[in-house]
Amino acid sequence: MAKTGVVLLNMGGPDSLEAIQPFLYNLFSDHDIIEIPRLIQKPVAYLISKTRAKSTRKYYELMGGKSPQKEQTLEQAKELQKALGDKYKVVVAMRYWHPFTEEALNELFKDDIDKIILLPLYPQYSRTTTGSSFNEFYRVFKKFNKNIPVIEIKSYFDYPTYIQALVENIKENLPDYKNYYFLFSAHSLPEKVIKEGDPYQLQVMKTVKLVMKHFPENEYNLAYQSKIGPVKWLEPFTDKEIERVAKEGIKNLAVIPISFVSEHSETLYELDIQYGNLAKEVGIENYVRIPTLQTSKTFIKALKELVENVKG
Template identity: 35%
Template sequence: MLNMGGPSDLEEVHPFLRNLFLDRDLMRLPLQPILAPLIARRRSPSIVEQYAKIGGGSPILKHTIAQGEMMCKLLDEMRPESAPHKAYPAFRYARPLVRPVMQRLKEDGVKRAIAFSQYPQYSCSTTGSSLNEVFRSCGIDRDAGDVDWSVVDRWGTHPGLVEAFAQLIQTTLNEHWPDPVERQSAVILFSAHSLPMKVVNRGDPYVAEVAGSVSAVMQRLGVMAANGEGSASVTELNAAHSGSNTTSPTASKNPIPGPNPYRLVWQSQVGPQPWMGPQTGDCIKGLAKLGYKNAVLVPIAFTSDHIETLYECDVEYGHVAKEAGINMARVPALNEHPVFVRALADIVAHHLDAGERVSTQMMLRCPGCVNETCGKQKEWFSRGGRSATV
């Protein structure tokens, strides 16, 4: 289960940032081995403060472990012929790092593995970087032994993912705005981590894929409204969570009137270079100037709570909304939502049934690609992790 990870405590903040700024799949800096630790040290104090305000560390490992255990329990029931299934969280910048996890695969005698990106929408900066690290760990150094590899690289419009987001959005709307008129006036802001425009302009598919997720969720909300489908309360979601075979929580009788106005916005811009916009904070201020009073913030590109949701969305944007006079509610992250976990299991089961090593879309490099490792990595995975030319 590939993801960027996050520091589990305050002492891990600096190593996390150092690993991030050293990643040449993510960014190219002059004298990067020298500059990266210096930049990480300079930024660490402010980031430590942010993590301190959300409990002292990122909960992403806790959620990933729980998601993996629940997913594998479902997979053992759905696909006994490939059981037992085991999930290995493998993070790019924090423990458990990819390379030690690859060594664990070897020690555990694993012969069949799926590199399952936990980023629903593909970007060379996220999924691509993680896959490159798996390739460097196994394709070049062969740390993981003789493993038959395949990849799940993107799943931003999977029906289960869409359903989970739609249910959480509808629940949030119903609970925060009991009055139908106010509820209908709330603007849905789908917020995703931004990308530098130089990455977008070389052909990275992330922006288009996030937009596809947003479109699919809004279509589902429209169908739910047309059919008079209600949304589950928090209590009902928790009750549904207790049943491993539950695919949909019990519906309440408080449906929203219809699809709300919405926008796709972008967060987490760093540095002076141009990034994909509009920025989330600027949009909240802009809505207030246009006379809107209610907004719903949806972390559409995040599957677990971490600093981008718990600090950036809740603290920073919560303050911006309060200052602007906007009544804003943040939709919970997917975390261990039962519909979402079922989606993870469905994705893996379908992948195994299809016998596909890589997707057609994964094999297409960005037209402006400047990273030769990407091409080698894709070829390596397409051969099941064998006979890579390095």
């Protein structure tokens, strides 16, 4: 019996210290993220990746020598497969490191597949994340010469079960949440991308508003992290917000990663180590970083519902 293929799309991360430079090369070679003229993009990506690999290596050494994103995404796929059952086949396609899209489709087509659902692990849509993963999927999919329908789940930033998963996750990891200021942290983007019509910022803001309906007594704000390069990016930046709330006398701060569903350098190094140390320096007494959703039962339930509700 033919199955429905479900392709979980994620960014990927280096699975060893040796993988850092090739991972960064793949990232900076992506024209959907960095618009370097195509003729020189790959040589420039090589130079940037060689330079940044040296400075980035220390992050990964502090994280145990690799990003845990691959294992956590594979675990999400395994739990989703269990939830969906035998009528579906779930595979993982990473954008910048193994398992790449081609590896995912080779695995998928070991079975008889009659349609494919693309399910990004980016809840909020951006052309730089979901858009780039979709583009890569279609480039690779052409090579397989399969005449089967492909259905895209573009985003689920306001999907009720996803919001429920976020709310439960905060309450489970912060029982005394009423005593905390909430600082939501999302990956930043160049302002130029937003001005060109990318919906990411509005979708992140909507996710935060929907979550905060469940925490009416808490003060909160949304900030952005992980800026690279000299151009103007979405602000305020997370580190500057930590400094601001400390000046205003906040002693209990919960930082909530809102655009990530698994752990990687932006959470484990930037939020936990870099900003955790900053919080201590500026007088925050209790700094709590809420974990990403990973295999939360309610998050897996949300993914299952999204797949089963697909039309076509």
